[in-house]
Amino acid sequence: MHIRYFLALSLLPQLVLAEETTSAPDASIQCLVEPPVPRMANLDPDASELALQEIHIVSDRSEAQMGKQAKFNGNVSFSQGGRHIAADEVILDQESERLNANGNLVFQDQLFTITADSLVAQMRDNSAILTGAQYWLHGQQIHGDAENLEITPDNNLHLTKTNFTTCPPGDSSWLLEAETIKINSKEEWGELWNAKLKIGGIPVLYIPYMTIPVSDKRKSGFLFPTFSTSTTNGVEVATPYYWNIAPEYDLTFTPHYMSARGLFLKTDFRYLAGDSQQGQINVEYLGKDKMLSNNADRYLYHWQHKGAINENWRVLANFTQVSDNNYFNDMNSDIHSATDNQLSRVGEISYFEKNWDFSARVQDIKVLGEDEIPYQVMPQLNFNYRAPSLWSGLDFDLMSEITNFKHQENEFSTATRLHIEPSISLPIQGPAGSFTSEIKLLQTYYWQDHRGNPQNDELDDRVSRTLPQVRIHGKVNFERFTDYFNENYRQTLEPQFQYLYVSYEDQSNIGIYDTAQLQEDYYGLFRERHFSGLDRIADANQMTLGLTTRLFDQHNVEKFKFSLGQIFYFQDSRVGIKESAMSTQTFTQENTSNSVLAAELSTQLYQDWYMxxxxxxDTKQSENKKSEVTIDFRPGANKLLQLSYRYVPDLLNTNTNESVDIYQAGMRGAWPVSNNLYLVGNWYYDLNESRNIETYAGFQYESCCWAIRLSYHYRIKTNYEDDFNPLVDDRELFETGIYLNFVIKGLGGSGPLGVTGMLDDGLFNYRKPLYLKN
Structure with a gap:
């Protein structure tokens, strides 16, 4: 049972690492807080320095003594440079260069708008003091009151006996009162002394000193702490410190104390390398975990880098290492979640030209919770060349790679593989359909070293494999206009076929280094390969037939799609993957006259109902090999009801190394109770084990200046066998938690994640079956 509650007041702005476009289907609710006075027009920013120093005064009445004092009354408008003052009365003392204004007073410049009872300004140094002030920061939701407000010569704000909020005027959901606030207009940060945070008019927190952002600029300092409690970790307190090292570097260091485990230290270092490269380094460490019987140390280190060196060169690096298999199940890591069981270690550099590209890559994958260790790619060199319309409409392509496979354990064989794959194709395409003929030559060389495993005598030291391949693919597009249920539609009928021939060669003398069997869904029926990787290339003499039909409405929106296909074998394939010392995986090629019959359906059933x-x-055995179905009711934004069913037979359980059948039924929903309050819930049930495997229920209330989310979780917990932790059998099978999140916007918090985040906050992420417009 977990109970979490924390006040999300993070002041850490985002370090912009790359320009990217993202969609926000349910962005946080925002307020438009504007001063209750019209914005005044600024002078031309390109005006000369002399023009910016000129004073412009307009009023209904005026009286003046030359060189002494001038008084203006009635709808007074005073402008100098980018500053403007509107008042009932303005007195300008030319001898002391002082300006007094009062009566319906409005002061405005490019950064803020202020209303006040009175104003005293010194013209000589461009400073001013306003009493009884109300202020609004332009481009921000921040506004507040101040007994006295001083504008310094360098255009900073000093406020005394003041407050601010991001809530609309008259809304006291939260308010921060302070004895003094200083806002640096250049640094765009504010400093507060002797501040009190009030929620609903009730003081809840005293802060002797703090800094706040008034823009997206970054600044070093402590971030707001987080608090939580759980039966697994005990009382938790995290106090992050943010260090703005330079415009292109920053670091966040978080001491995270867990009373049941110890002190968990997390460091996140981010950097920009020029205009087009970015990366981050993460280090996490927990010394002597008190929850483990051996009090072992837990740790993680992670490095990620990507970007472009120039217009031709690209680089990529990703490396993660953890102390044990259950690290992500036990620790609240910033890198991976509990459902991630693979750690990728990749380094790659690529060069791209118009018709060719080259890349060099090293790769190592660590699979958590499995005894089998994949091979390492050390390294792999790829060269690809493309020559479209080389001669008389013929396209020429060349794909080649040379890969060196190594293994961490000496008893496994190692190998170097060279693969060259030239192809010539004749594509013919038009509105009525397409027809493509293709010839390939698959030439592969292996140099294998199995001295570490002398019992593996079936592997040859050198192997040369030559396989010709012929592929013919055709598709025809038929259309007609029809009507169903008194609606007009355009219906398509898209039959397609593919003939594939790959010659046979005995490949049992080749080890398994990066090859696995591929799924046979509808689109997989038209693949050229039965296996991923190149260690096994299945012989083929087969015809694939497929048919797709669609319905488009009068706005050309797809309302219905159905696909059906099957492979017919003229000759049984004789190439498979057998169990050996090279791999614990077993794949066999069944002798059958046809493949599974694969079908897919997506449709808008009626108005807001989708399926x-x-x-x-398997038509030969009359068996269901895999099936899934979802039904959605989506009548509007953030409104969802979904029913789902999934069946997958013979799924390998890595913990027991036994096959199990998966029967799962699920429900999920999201529904707004009002404009600000909505509910989300998930429920998944294992029909095979007759048990609930996940329940999630939560509600979120969000206004423009604060938000709260309360959620309940009950879900199966991922646990791996791990010699690192002798108490693995004592781990709980299921995990229960209650979480409370409270966010105050305007103090660095951006609000909860919305409906999409709540739907994804579980083991099974939400995916829409169709993206159809109403």
Missing amino acids: SGAIQY
């Missing part, structure tokens, strides 16, 4: 489904059916 999607897929099935793989």
Whole structure:
């Protein structure tokens, strides 16, 4: 049972690492807080220095003594440079260069708008003091009151006996009162002394000193702490410190104390390398975990880098290492979640030209919770060349790679593989359809060293494999206009076929280094390969037939799609993957006259009802090999009701190394109770084990200046066998938690994640079966 509550007041702005476009289907609710006075027009920013120093005064009445004092009354408008003052009365003392204004007073410049009872300004140094002030920061939701407000010569604000909020005027959901606030207009940060945070008019927190952002600029300092409690970790307190090292570097260091485990230290270092490269380094460490019987140290280190060196060169690096298999199940890591069980270690450099590209890559993958260790790619060199319309409409392509496979354990064989794959194709495309003929030559060389495993005598030291391949693919597009249920539609009928021939060669003398069997969904029926990787290339003499039909409405929106296909074998394939010392995985090629019958459906049933489904059916054995179906009701934004069912037979359980059948039914929903309050819930049930495997229920209330989320979780917990932790059998099978999140916007918090975040806050992420417009 977990109970979490924390006040999300993070002041850490985002370090912009790359320009990217993202979509926000349910962005946080925002307020438009504007001063209750019209914005005044600024002078031309390109005006000369002399023009910016000129004073412009307009009023209904005026009286003046030359060189002494001038008094203006009635709708007075005073402008100098980018500053403007509107008042009932303005007195300008030319001898002391002082300006007094009062009566319906409004002061405005490029950064803020202020209303006040009176104003005293010194013209000589451009400073001013306003009493009884109300202020609004332009471009921000921040506004507040001040007994006295001083504008310094360098255009900073000093406020005394003041407050501020991001809530609309008259809304006292939260208010921060302070004895003094200083806002630096250049640094765009504010400093507060002797501040009190009030929620609903009730003081809840005293802060002797703090800094706040008034823009997206970054600044070093402590971030707001987080607090939580749980039966697993005990009382938790985290106090992050943010260090703005330079415009292109920053670091966040977080001491995270867990009373049940110890002190968990997290460091996140981010950097920009020029205009087009970015990266981050993460280090996490927990010394002597008190929850483990051996009090072992837990740690993680992670490095990620990507970007472009120039217009041709690209680089990529990703490396993660953890102390044990259950690290992500036990620790609240910033890198991966508990459902991630693979750690990728990749380094790659690539060069791109118009018709060719080259890359060099090293790769190592650590699979958590499995005894089998994948091979390392050390390294892999790829060269690809493309020559479209080389001669008489013929396209020429060349794909080649040379890969060196190594293994961490000496008893496994190692190998170097060279693969060259030239192809010539003749594509013919038009509105009525397409027809493509293709010839390939698959030439592969292996140099294998199995001296570390002398019992593996079936592997040859050198192997040369030559396989010709012929592929013919055709598709025809038929259309007609029809009507269903008194609605006009355009219906398509898209039959397609593919003939594939790959010659046979005995490949049992080749080890398994990066090859696995591929799924046979509808689109997989038209693949050229039965296996991923190149260690096994299945022989083929087969015809694939497929048919797709669609319905488009009068606005050309797809309302219905159904696909059906199957492979017919003229000759049984004789190439498979057998169990050996090279791999614990077993794949065999069945002798059958046809593949599974694969079908997929996606449709808008009626108005706001949608359905999607897929099935793989063995017509020879009359067995369902895989099926899933979802039904959605989506009547509007953030409104969802979904029913789902999934069946997957013979799924390998890595913990027991036994096959299990998966029967799962699920429900999920999201519904707004009002404009600010909505509910989200998930429920998944294992029909095979007759048990609930996940329940999630939560509600979120969000206004423009604060938000709260309360959620309940009950879900199966991922646990791996791990010699690192002798108490693995004592781990709980299920995990229960209650979480409370409270966010005050305007103090660096951006609000909860919205409906999409709540739907994804579980083991099973939400995916729409169709993206159809109403």
